[in-house]
Amino acid sequence: MSTVNLALAGNPNSGKTTFFNLLTGARQHVGNYPGITVERKEGHLSWNNGQVRVLDLPGCYSLTSYSPEEVVARNALLKERPQAVVQVVDANTLERSLFLTVQFLELGIPVVLALNMMDEARRKGLRIDSAKLSALLGLPVVETVAREGQGKEALVAQAVAHAREKLGRTEPLALSYGKDLDPILTDMAAIVERNAFLIGRYPARWIALKYLEGDAEVMREGEKSDSQAAKALEAKVAEARKLCRDFLKSYPEAVIADFRYGYINSILQQGVVSQDARRQRIEISERLDQVLTHRLLGPGIMLAVLYAVFYATFSIGEIPMGWLEALFGYLGETAENLIPEGLFRSLVVSGVIDGVGGVLGFVPLIVVMFFALTLLEDSGYMARVAYMLDRVLRVFGLHGCSVMPFLVSGGLPGGCAVPGIMATRTLRNPKEKLATLLTAPFMTCGAKVPVFILLAAAFFPGLEARVMFLSTLGAWAMALLASRLLRSTLLKGESTPFVMELPPYRMPTLRGLVIHTWERTWQYIKKAGTVILAISILIWAAMTFPGLPQEQAAGFEALRLAAQQEGSAQAELDDRLTGIDNQEAQAALRHSVAGRIGVFLEPISRWAGFDWRTNISLVGGFAAKEVIVSALGTAYSLGDVDPEESETLSQRLAGDRAWSFATALSLIVFVLLYAPCFVTVVAMARESSWGWALFSVGFSTALAFFMAVAVYQVSSALA
Amino acid sequence: MRTVNLREMAKDQKARVVSVDAEGELGRRIRDMGLLPGIEFSVAGRAPLKDPVALRVKGYTLTLRNNEADYITVQTMEE
Known part of the structure; x- marks a missing residue:
C-alpha cells in the first residue's frame, strides 16, 4: 500500500501541536523552511500496515499572505499536495475556525475536521451536532480530545479513507459574494x-x-x-x-x-x-485574568514569574553545567597526559575539547530555558505578558514578547545571550524580532560579570555592587535606545497589529513540554555544534600562530637553563621558572595573529584608552567573554588567571600607570556593548541570517567603540 | 443605544460592531479574528497601562491596541 500524505492545519491554540505529538509520537523530523525561521515538522505513523506521513503546517487563522506562517502554509499545500488536510478545530471557537476551513475548500483541498476540546465545550454547555455539521459541509467531522487521546483512531481512519478517495483534489467551493x-x-x-x-x-x-x-x-x-x-x-x-x-x-x-x-x-x-x-458561567480563565492582569497585582506577579524563569534557568541549569565542565576538564587533563607536548596537544586541548565543551556547556541552560518558555507559552501566560508590556515596549519599536529574550540574555545580571537569542522565536514580526535579536546581547551576561568585577575591584574598590547595578541599567537603556534607533532607520516599518488572541489558560501536557524542549535543544547541538567547533579552532590558531621565532624561543630556553644552573633553593627556582614561562607566553601571544591585530589596532584604540594588551584580550573575548580576564593575565605575564580569582591581576592593573578610572570605565562600556561572543553570533545566524549576524558584530562593535571613546574622553577631561 | 468608537467603551460594557474601517493587514487581522459588523462582544478589561484592550467575543478573548480600536465603530447595548 502506498504512503498516505496528510497535512495538519489549524488556528494557533487549537491543540494542533498536541495532536501532532499524539499522532506521530517521537517519530518526528523538525527543520526550518528555507530562509525563514518557521519550523517545519513532519512525522510518520503506521496505519493498517500502511504508512501515513503527516506534515504539520504552521498555525494560522487564514490563508492570505500577510504573515510568514500563512505563506508557508499556503505554499506547502500547493507544492507538496497532501491528499487531505486534517484541520484541528477548537470546538469552543467553531465559527472562527470554519473561516479557515472555507478557504481550504475554496482552494479545492479535501478537509477532515477534528472537532477538538469537546470536553471543554461540553462543560461550558455547548452542544455541537457533528453529524449535521459533516452533512452540511460535505466532509468528515470527528470529535476528539487530543490531550486525552480520545478520537485518535476514528480520526486517522476517516482521514486516510478521505485522502484515498479524493487524492488531494475536490471541486473548489464556489461561494456567492x-x-x-x-x-x-x-x-x-x-x-x-x-x-x-x-x-x-x-x-x-x-x-x-x-x-x-x-x-x-x-x-x-x-x-x-x-x-x-x-x-x-x-x-x-x-x-x-x-x-x-x-x-x-x-x-x-x-x-x-x-x-x-x-x-x-x-x-x-x-x-x-x-x-x-x-x-453558562464565567470561565476559569476570566477569573484568573482578573488577578493575573490586574492593574496592580498583574505587573507584580509578572515580575515574580519572569524572575522565577530566570532564576530556574541559571540555578537549575548550573548544576549539570558544572558536571559538563568537570567532564571536559577531565577530558582535557587526560588528553594532556596522553599526548606529548606540542602543537597537536594544544590543538586538541585548547581548540577541540574547549570548543566542544563551549557548545555543550550551554546545553543545560538551553534545556531549562526552553522548558520554562514552552511552559509559559503553552499555558497561555506568555500572551498575557505581551499584553501587559506592549504599551511600554511599543515606544521602542519592540513587541510585548521582546521582554523574555532581554531577561534571559542578562536583563538580570548573569544571564546568557545564547538561550536569549533563541527565545526571540516567540516574536512573529520579522522587524521586531530582528531589533530584539540585535540588542539583546547588550545585556550583562554571566561571562561579562567577572570582567566587571575585576575592573570594579581594581578601580572602584568597595563599590562593586553599584558598578554591577549601573552597568545593568546601562545595558537596558542601550538595548532599548538602540532598538529605537534601528526601528527608525534600518528596520523601519509599522509595528505589527496587536490583534491577537488571549488563549484560555490550559495546563500544558508533560509530553508536549518534553518533546518541544528536546527538539529545540537537539537542533542547537546539531547545527550550532559544527560551526562553533570550526570557529573555536580558528580562534585558537589566531592566538597560537605564528609561534615565536626560533632564536627568541631559544633565548627563553637559555634563561631557563641559566636559572637551573644557578642552583638556588627549589621554591625560588620554581618561581623564577614560572616567571620565565609567563614572559614567554606574553611574547608568544604578542607575536601571534591576535597579538598583531592588537598591536595594529593600538593607534585607533588609544582613543578609548586601550593599549595592545587590552586589544588582544578583547579579540580573545570574541571566543567567550570570560577569556578577556585570562587573556589580560597572559598579556600582563601573570600566567593563567582564573576568572573567578583575579586579585593579582586587579592589583596589577590598579598599579599600572597606563590604567586610570577613565580606562576602566571605558573598558566596562566597551565590554558591555561590543560584538557578542561567537556562540551567540552563530545562534543569531540560526534565528535570522548570516548577514544579520555579521551586521550585529559590526554594529555592536562600532556602537561600543563610539560610546567607549565618548566615556574615555569625557572622564579623562574631567579627571 | 449609542454609536461610539470602541476606544470609548468601559469595562464590561456590551456592544455590537457596526463597521470596521480598516484595510490591509490590520483590517484583515481584525476580520480573521472574527470581529465583523453584527458581532456582539464585551470589554473584558484593559492592560495595566490602559492599552491594549481585551475583548470577550463568542468563545474567546482577543486583544487590540487603542489606536487599532479607533477603526472600529460600535453600537453599545443596554444590559
Whole structure:
C-alpha cells in the first residue's frame, strides 16, 4: 500500500501541536523552511500496515499572505499536495475556525475536521451536532480530545479513507459574494481561464478572489507570468473597489470576509450549535485574568514569574553545567597526559575539547530555558505578558514578547545571550524580532560579570555592587535606545497589529513540554555544534600562530637553563621558572595573529584608552567573554588567571600607570556593548541570517567603540 | 443605544460592531479574528497601562491596541 500524505492545519491554540505529538509520537523530523525561521515538522505513523506521513503546517487563522506562517502554509499545500488536510478545530471557537476551513475548500483541498476540546465545550454547555455539521459541509467531522487521546483512531481512519478517495483534489467551493461582486468575480475567472493565467496552480475563481483581496504574493506571481492578463484583472479590481466604496461604503476584502462568515453562520444556525443557557458561567480563565492582569497585582506577579524563569534557568541549569565542565576538564587533563607536548596537544586541548565543551556547556541552560518558555507559552501566560508590556515596549519599536529574550540574555545580571537569542522565536514580526535579536546581547551576561568585577575591584574598590547595578541599567537603556534607533532607520516599518488572541489558560501536557524542549535543544547541538567547533579552532590558531621565532624561543630556553644552573633553593627556582614561562607566553601571544591585530589596532584604540594588551584580550573575548580576564593575565605575564580569582591581576592593573578610572570605565562600556561572543553570533545566524549576524558584530562593535571613546574622553577631561 | 468608537467603551460594557474601517493587514487581522459588523462582544478589561484592550467575543478573548480600536465603530447595548 502506498504512503498516505496528510497535512495538519489549524488556528494557533487549537491543540494542533498536541495532536501532532499524539499522532506521530517521537517519530518526528523538525527543520526550518528555507530562509525563514518557521519550523517545519513532519512525522510518520503506521496505519493498517500502511504508512501515513503527516506534515504539520504552521498555525494560522487564514490563508492570505500577510504573515510568514500563512505563506508557508499556503505554499506547502500547493507544492507538496497532501491528499487531505486534517484541520484541528477548537470546538469552543467553531465559527472562527470554519473561516479557515472555507478557504481550504475554496482552494479545492479535501478537509477532515477534528472537532477538538469537546470536553471543554461540553462543560461550558455547548452542544455541537457533528453529524449535521459533516452533512452540511460535505466532509468528515470527528470529535476528539487530543490531550486525552480520545478520537485518535476514528480520526486517522476517516482521514486516510478521505485522502484515498479524493487524492488531494475536490471541486473548489464556489461561494456567492453578493450581487455586487459576483458578476465581477465571474468576469475575472473568465479572464483567468481564457489566458490560462497561472494555469494548473490554483482554481480560476480563487485567483480572482485573491486579486480582489489584494494578495501581494499571488499578484506578484501573476505579474511575472502574464503581465497583460494581470493588468486586465487589476482593472476589474479597481472597478470592484469603486463599486464597494460607492454602494457599500466598504472594501472588497471586507465584503468577502462578510460573506464567508455569512455562509458559516447559515450552516451553524441550522441546529448545529446550541448553548445550554443554564450552564453558562464565567470561565476559569476570566477569573484568573482578573488577578493575573490586574492593574496592580498583574505587573507584580509578572515580575515574580519572569524572575522565577530566570532564576530556574541559571540555578537549575548550573548544576549539570558544572558536571559538563568537570567532564571536559577531565577530558582535557587526560588528553594532556596522553599526548606529548606540542602543537597537536594544544590543538586538541585548547581548540577541540574547549570548543566542544563551549557548545555543550550551554546545553543545560538551553534545556531549562526552553522548558520554562514552552511552559509559559503553552499555558497561555506568555500572551498575557505581551499584553501587559506592549504599551511600554511599543515606544521602542519592540513587541510585548521582546521582554523574555532581554531577561534571559542578562536583563538580570548573569544571564546568557545564547538561550536569549533563541527565545526571540516567540516574536512573529520579522522587524521586531530582528531589533530584539540585535540588542539583546547588550545585556550583562554571566561571562561579562567577572570582567566587571575585576575592573570594579581594581578601580572602584568597595563599590562593586553599584558598578554591577549601573552597568545593568546601562545595558537596558542601550538595548532599548538602540532598538529605537534601528526601528527608525534600518528596520523601519509599522509595528505589527496587536490583534491577537488571549488563549484560555490550559495546563500544558508533560509530553508536549518534553518533546518541544528536546527538539529545540537537539537542533542547537546539531547545527550550532559544527560551526562553533570550526570557529573555536580558528580562534585558537589566531592566538597560537605564528609561534615565536626560533632564536627568541631559544633565548627563553637559555634563561631557563641559566636559572637551573644557578642552583638556588627549589621554591625560588620554581618561581623564577614560572616567571620565565609567563614572559614567554606574553611574547608568544604578542607575536601571534591576535597579538598583531592588537598591536595594529593600538593607534585607533588609544582613543578609548586601550593599549595592545587590552586589544588582544578583547579579540580573545570574541571566543567567550570570560577569556578577556585570562587573556589580560597572559598579556600582563601573570600566567593563567582564573576568572573567578583575579586579585593579582586587579592589583596589577590598579598599579599600572597606563590604567586610570577613565580606562576602566571605558573598558566596562566597551565590554558591555561590543560584538557578542561567537556562540551567540552563530545562534543569531540560526534565528535570522548570516548577514544579520555579521551586521550585529559590526554594529555592536562600532556602537561600543563610539560610546567607549565618548566615556574615555569625557572622564579623562574631567579627571 | 449609542454609536461610539470602541476606544470609548468601559469595562464590561456590551456592544455590537457596526463597521470596521480598516484595510490591509490590520483590517484583515481584525476580520480573521472574527470581529465583523453584527458581532456582539464585551470589554473584558484593559492592560495595566490602559492599552491594549481585551475583548470577550463568542468563545474567546482577543486583544487590540487603542489606536487599532479607533477603526472600529460600535453600537453599545443596554444590559
